[in-house]
Amino acid sequence: MTALSKTRIVERIKLKELIVSPLLPDQLGRSSIDLRMGTVVLVARAGAQSHVDPCAYRHESIKDDDHDIIQGRKQKHERYDIPFNESFLLHPGSLALVPTFEWVILPSDLQGIVTARSSWAREGLNIATATIINPGYMGIITLELANFGEIPIKLYPGLRLAQIAFYNIDKGDGDNNYGSDGDGSEFNMSFEPKAGKLVKSDWPFIPKND
Amino acid sequence: MNPKQFLEQECKNVKEFLKDTLRYKYGSNVSKKYFSECNNRLKYISDEIDNTDPKDLVGLHKNGSLLNELTGLISRIERSSLGNYSWPFVEQLKKISENICTEQTLLNPNTPPIFHIFSGEGLSSYAIYPEQNRVRVSKNRILTIVFPRTLKHFVLLHSILGHEIGHAIWRSQSHQHKLSQIMESQLFRSGGPFLDRKTTAEWLYSDDAPNEVKAQLNIFKNKFRQFKTLTKDNFFDIFADWDAWKEEILCDFIGLLTFGPSFVAAHCQLLYAIVPSGINVGPKHPPVGFRVNLMLAASRILGYETIDGLPKGEILDTLNKFWGELKGKKQTGTWFNPFSDEQIKNVLVELQNLIDSYPPASFELPQKELLEKLFLQLVSKVPPLGFEMSSDDPVLNEVDFRHILYIGWIATHHHSQIPFDIINRLCEHAIMQQIGINTYISQTKKTAK
Numbered sequence: 001m002t003a004l005s006k007t008r009i010v011e012r013i014k015l016k017e018l019i020v021s022p023l024l025p026d027q028l029g030r031s032s033i034d035l036r037m038g039t040v041v042l043v044a045r046a047g048a049q050s051h052v053d054p055c056a057y058r059h060e061s062i063k064d065d066d067h068d069i070i071q072g073r074k075q076k077h078e079r080y081d082i083p084f085n086e087s088f089l090l091h092p093g094s095l096a097l098v099p100t101f102e103w104v105i106l107p108s109d110l111q112g113i114v115t116a117r118s119s120w121a122r123e124g125l126n127i128a129t130a131t132i133i134n135p136g137y138m139g140i141i142t143l144e145l146a147n148f149g150e151i152p153i154k155l156y157p158g159l160r161l162a163q164i165a166f167y168n169i170d171k172g173d174g175d176n177n178y179g180s181d182g183d184g185s186e187f188n189m190s191f192e193p194k195a196g197k198l199v200k201s202d203w204p205f206i207p208k209n210d
Numbered sequence: 211m212n213p214k215q216f217l218e219q220e221c222k223n224v225k226e227f228l229k230d231t232l233r234y235k236y237g238s239n240v241s242k243k244y245f246s247e248c249n250n251r252l253k254y255i256s257d258e259i260d261n262t263d264p265k266d267l268v269g270l271h272k273n274g275s276l277l278n279e280l281t282g283l284i285s286r287i288e289r290s291s292l293g294n295y296s297w298p299f300v301e302q303l304k305k306i307s308e309n310i311c312t313e314q315t316l317l318n319p320n321t322p323p324i325f326h327i328f329s330g331e332g333l334s335s336y337a338i339y340p341e342q343n344r345v346r347v348s349k350n351r352i353l354t355i356v357f358p359r360t361l362k363h364f365v366l367l368h369s370i371l372g373h374e375i376g377h378a379i380w381r382s383q384s385h386q387h388k389l390s391q392i393m394e395s396q397l398f399r400s401g402g403p404f405l406d407r408k409t410t411a412e413w414l415y416s417d418d419a420p421n422e423v424k425a426q427l428n429i430f431k432n433k434f435r436q437f438k439t440l441t442k443d444n445f446f447d448i449f450a451d452w453d454a455w456k457e458e459i460l461c462d463f464i465g466l467l468t469f470g471p472s473f474v475a476a477h478c479q480l481l482y483a484i485v486p487s488g489i490n491v492g493p494k495h496p497p498v499g500f501r502v503n504l505m506l507a508a509s510r511i512l513g514y515e516t517i518d519g520l521p522k523g524e525i526l527d528t529l530n531k532f533w534g535e536l537k538g539k540k541q542t543g544t545w546f547n548p549f550s551d552e553q554i555k556n557v558l559v560e561l562q563n564l565i566d567s568y569p570p571a572s573f574e575l576p577q578k579e580l581l582e583k584l585f586l587q588l589v590s591k592v593p594p595l596g597f598e599m600s601s602d603d604p605v606l607n608e609v610d611f612r613h614i615l616y617i618g619w620i621a622t623h624h625h626s627q628i629p630f631d632i633i634n635r636l637c638e639h640a641i642m643q644q645i646g647i648n649t650y651i652s653q654t655k656k657t658a659k
Contacts, residue, residue: 010599010602014599014600016590019590019592021587021593021597022595022596022597022604022606022643022647023597023599023604024604024606024650025603036646039642079293080292080293081292081293083297083298083301084645085649101646103593103639103643105592138591157646158646158649158650189591189632191635191639
């Protein structure tokens with residue numbers, strides 16, 4: 001895998017093969033693009049769940065109109081709309097899902113890796129995981145923000161919180177369909193963050209009578 | 211408790227209720243204004259009740275009604291949390307309507323209204339409550355904008371609110387006289403069926419009216435028989451409100467001039483969804499088909515169907531398909547087209563002049579270059595906005611959200627067949643992003659100064 005330099009990133013954007021829209025001045029780094037915070041925040045609702053249990057997801061895919069399943073899903077997070085110039089307070093130890101301000105489309109030969117910007121990381125703000133964005137992905141990118149510091153952090157939509165670097169994919173013969181209609185993931189074409197399907201095909205490892 | 215004591219208790223209840231609403235986050239930057247306005251009104255009503263003699267039943271009744279109205283306003287807060295409607299669209303709607311909805315008060319000759327938003331029920335809940343009358347102490351008129359909850363993200367359809375802006379303007383002292391003068395002189399009194407109630411009823415009951423209208427009037431005929439048989443002579447006395455019909459026509463014109471082609475498309479889509487036959491005669495609304503035909507004729511006269519200099523190709527084809535489908539909604543028959551092009555043109559010119567005096571209320575067609583850029587973004591499933599990377603640095607531009615809506619409507623006819631809900635989400639996202647771009651541009655301009 002080779003990381004794209006600024007020149008290559010600009011080239012691909014100009015050719016409209018890679019979309020990161022919109023870009024404001026100073027967002028382009030030497031080998032990455034800064035990503036801004038969008039205008040929605042999802043925070044795990046205190047008291048909604050005693051713990052995260054994969055067993056609770058067992059019937060989710062087959063019973064899509066079940067009251068308890070929907071209630072559990074909807075009450076898991078508190079959702080906030082944060083217009084520009086308004087703020088959100090991220091408390092120590094809490095996790096928030098926020099969308100990027102930018103809309104991203106990756107071509108079939110590039111993978112994106114999202115990490116926190118170091119200046120924010122020094123204040124305790126971390127992207128909980130380095131997110132991999134698959135080739136062909138289309139939509140906002142969800143940033144999983146965690147405050148590892150000891151004091152709350154005030155966040156405003158539009159702040160540059162994360163960065164994305166792009167890497168060439170070494171494709172095999174069977175990989176030509178990447179990007180033909182999104183990346184095929186459950187998060188493709190997302191307009192705002194949402195909770196994921198926790199276990200997917202891991203059922204064999206989940207006890208049935210729990 | 212006597213009635214006065216009960217009202218005093220209710221004032222305390224309303225005060226607690228008002229405080230309770232601050233548990234919710236409603237509207238962007240307007241929470242404080244709305245709270246203060248309601249609080250002022252409550253203080254005034256409480257004082258009035260305190261000063262009313264317990265035996266003055268008329269005075270108590272009047273103040274009780276005012277208190278009830280205020281409670282209604284406050285209860286709307288509970289249905290107005292930010293997540294229930296599209297705030298980016300609302301921000302832009304406020305921007306285009308604030309100037310034209312200002313009014314003269316003792317404090318300020320141009321007092322802006324307070325916009326309050328909540329989500330309503332059903333497709334026909336789109337509305338702006340204009341608050342024509344209010345208590346003397348109030349500082350600002352409250353314009354309550356209602357969106358159907360189910361259509362939260364369907365910003366293309368929200369263009370119908372141009373019509374509701376019309377109601378808000380009509381119900382303001384600043385414009386009613388002028389608007390009435392324009393409509394009467396250029397349209398209603400210059401020929402056609404709206405000369406007076408009698409001519410409108412004659413048009414409705416004429417031999418060349420469509421059979422569906424005749425059938426509906428026939429059904430209505432005996433609907434009110436406990437009072438009278440409905441005929442053309444009493445149609446506007448016991449069934450329909452003639453002035454409301456005329457107000458609807460005015461508001462359609464205002465919608466067209468404020469939202470452009472997107473208004474026509476939303477108008478056709480929603481009216482035909484509610485009244486599929488397009489024929490229904492309502493107590494407050496003239497027949498849908500007549501209104502749709504009028505808007506299509508007005509669009510043609512305003513030159514909305516073309517974009518200067520747009521070359522042959524994919525965009526022009528899609529634009530033509532969009533207008534082709536809209537024109538397909540036109541009802542045939544001269545009965546549906548009672549006004550001449552000359553009349554429609556004259557009324558449009560005068561209304562346009564009025565709206566132009568209150569920028570940025572007026573819709574202007576996009577230049578072809580902008581249309582092309584937005585179109586190419588949207589059909590590639592990218593939110594259409596004022597950003598491009600033609601050089602090595604990003605180029606940012608302000609884009610009117612009504613152009614984003616228009617391109618959204620055009621793209622619904624593109625061969626890629628992007629689903630209608632996705633186009634709406636992309637356009638809503640673009641409006642949000644464009645607000646971010648505009649904020650950036652305006653702040654950097656200020657810093658540069």
